Amino acid sequence: MKYGIVVFPSKKLQDLANTYRKRYDSHYSKITPHITLKEAFEADETEINKISETVASIAKKYAPLNIHASRISSFFPTTNVIFFRIEPTEQLTSLHQELQNQVNIGKPKHVFIPHITIAQDLTATEHDDIYGQLRMIGVNEQETIDRIHLVYQLEDGSWTTYETYRFTGAE
Amino acid sequence: MKYGIVVFPSKKLQDLANTYRKRYDSHYSKITPHITLKEAFEADETEINKISETVASIAKKYAPLNIHASRISSFFPTTNVIFFRIEPTEQLTSLHQELQNQVNIGKPKHVFIPHITIAQDLTATEHDDIYGQLRMIGVNEQETIDRIHLVYQLEDGSWTTYETYRFTGAE
Numbered sequence: 290m291k292y293g294i295v296v297f298p299s300k301k302l303q304d305l306a307n308t309y310r311k312r313y314d315s316h317y318s319k320i321t322p323h324i325t326l327k328e329a330f331e332a333d334e335t336e337i338n339k340i341s342e343t344v345a346s347i348a349k350k351y352a353p354l355n356i357h358a359s360r361i362s363s364f365f366p367t368t369n370v371i372f373f374r375i376e377p378t379e380q381l382t383s384l385h386q387e388l389q390n391q392v393n394i395g396k397p398k399h400v401f402i403p404h405i406t407i408a409q410d411l412t413a414t415e416h417d418d419i420y421g422q423l424r425m426i427g428v429n430e431q432e433t434i435d436r437i438h439l440v441y442q443l444e445d446g447s448w449t450t451y452e453t454y455r456f457t458g459a460e
Numbered sequence: 461m462k463y464g465i466v467v468f469p470s471k472k473l474q475d476l477a478n479t480y481r482k483r484y485d486s487h488y489s490k491i492t493p494h495i496t497l498k499e500a501f502e503a504d505e506t507e508i509n510k511i512s513e514t515v516a517s518i519a520k521k522y523a524p525l526n527i528h529a530s531r532i533s534s535f536f537p538t539t540n541v542i543f544f545r546i547e548p549t550e551q552l553t554s555l556h557q558e559l560q561n562q563v564n565i566g567k568p569k570h571v572f573i574p575h576i577t578i579a580q581d582l583t584a585t586e587h588d589d590i591y592g593q594l595r596m597i598g599v600n601e602q603e604t605i606d607r608i609h610l611v612y613q614l615e616d617g618s619w620t621t622y623e624t625y626r627f628t629g630a631e
Contacts, residue, residue, distance in 0.1 A: 290471060297620050300461060304615045311616060318489030321620045438621060444475045445482060449468050449492045450609060450621035 291442040292337060292451065294327035294344065294388055295320075296354060296434045298405065305428070306373060306407050313371070313408035313419055320440070320448040322405050324356070324375060327388045329442065330395035337439075341452055343391050344439055348454035351384055353435040358405065361423045369416040372404035373428050380460065462613040463508060463622065465498035465515065465559055466491075467525060467605045469576065476599070477544060477578050484542070484579035484590055491611070491619040493576050495527070495546060498559045500613065501566035508610075512623055514562045515610055519625035522555055524606040529576065532594045540587040543575035544599050551631065 297303065306322035332340060358373040375381070385401045408419055439451045468474065477493035503511060529544040546552070556572045579590055610622045 300612065300614060300620075303620065307614060307616050307618075318618075321614060321618050436623065441471065443471060443478060443492060445478050447478075447489075447492050449471075449474065450624060452607065452626075453621060453624045455623075 290332065290334075290337070291329050292332050292340070293325060293329045293440050293442070293448070294392070294437065295323040295325050295440055296437050297321060297323050298356065298358070298430075298434060299432050302358060302405070302430050302432060305430070306405050309371075309407040309423065313411065313415075314406060315410035316406070316446075319446045322407075323438075324403055324405055326385050326437065327392060328395065328398060330392070332394060336394070337451070340392050340394075341439060344388070344437065344452075345454050347384070347387055347391065348437050348456050348458075350458040351380065351456045351460050352458055353433045353456045354380060354384070355433055356381070356403075356431070358428045358430045360427055360429075361407070361420075362404070363416070363420050364402075365416060365420070367399075369409065369411045369413065370406055371408035371411075371416070371420050371423060372406045375403035375405065377403060383460070461503065461505075461508070462500050463503050463511070464496065464500045464611050464613070464619070465563070465608065466494040466496050466611055467608050468492060468494050469527065469529070469601075469605060470603050473529060473576070473601050473603060476601070477576050480542075480578040480594065484582065485577060486581035487577070487617075490617045493578075494609075495574055495576055497556050497608065498563060499566065499569060501563070503565060507565070508622070511563050511565075512610060515559070515608065515623075516625050518555070518558055518562065519608050519627050519629070521629040522551065522627045522631050523629055524604045524627045525551060525555070526604055527552070527574075527602070529599050529601045531598050531600075532578070532591075533575070534587070534591050535573075536587060536591070538570075540580065540582045540584065541577055542579035542582075542587070542591050542594060543577045546574035546576065548574060554631065
C-alpha cells in the first residue's frame, strides 16, 4: 500500500489554496491542501505499524509547527507546479530529515522545499499565464500546525488518513 | 466549522465502494468511502477540543469494530441513496448512541442504519435502474476497523481528518 506523511494547514489556508486548486490542480479532488513531509512510499501492514510508532515518537519530540506561507512560487523549469512557498525553518528541515532517516523507505526525489501545491499538470503556456497572475496576487499567512498525518492512497488516487499524531514536544 | 465522526473501512472495501461511487455518487470526490457515526454538526474551536477528548475517551472503551457489509440496499423512498448495508451490531449501536449522547450537539436526522453510501443524488429512474443492477451483484465483506476519525469540512465541501483515535477497549 502507498503511504505518505503530510501536515494540513488551517481550514482558512486550505480554503484559500482550494480557490486556485479547483481550477488549476489536477489532484484537487484526491487530497485536501497539504505540505508533504515524506513523499509517497510503499509499505506493507507489518511495516506500517512500526512506521506509525516511529512517527508517533517523532511527533512527541517536536513542538507545533510555525509556518509562514510567504509568496507564490513555481518549480519551473523542473516541473510546471505552482505553489504557496512555506518559508524553510530549522524546525521544518529537521522534522523532514528525521522522518526521512527514521522511516527509511524510499529516497526523496527532490531537495526539500516546503510548499502547498496550488497548480500542476499545466501546459507551458498555461503555467506562464497563471503563474504571472498568481505571483502578483501573492499570499501571506502565518499559522501553527499542531498535528501530523500518516495517509494512504486508494486505487483511484485519493488519499485517506491512516492516523494523526499531535506535536507535543519542545523542538 | 462543520465536523463529523466516521470510520473508514479497509482499503479493499473502500476501493470496492469507489468502483460504484465514481459513477453514481455526487460526493465521490469530497470524502473517501466511510461509515458515518455522527452526522455533520457545527462546533467552534473551544468546543472541538472538548469533543476531541470525549471521542478519545469513548474510543478507549470500545474494541475494534467488527463489521459485515452484507448486501446492497437503498433508502428509497426516503432518499435515492444506495449503500452497502452494514449489519447492525450491539457494538455499533452502542458506540453511535454514546457518541450522540456525549457529543451532545445536533439531533440525528435519521434512525441509525450503519451503511457505506455508494450512490446518491440520482433521479428516480436512475435509482431504479442502478439499484436493480447493484442489488443483484451484492456485497459480502467482513472486517475489523481499529480506529475512528473526527473530520471537518472545507468550504468546497471536501472533508479533512482532524484527528484519529484507536479503539483500544473491550466493549
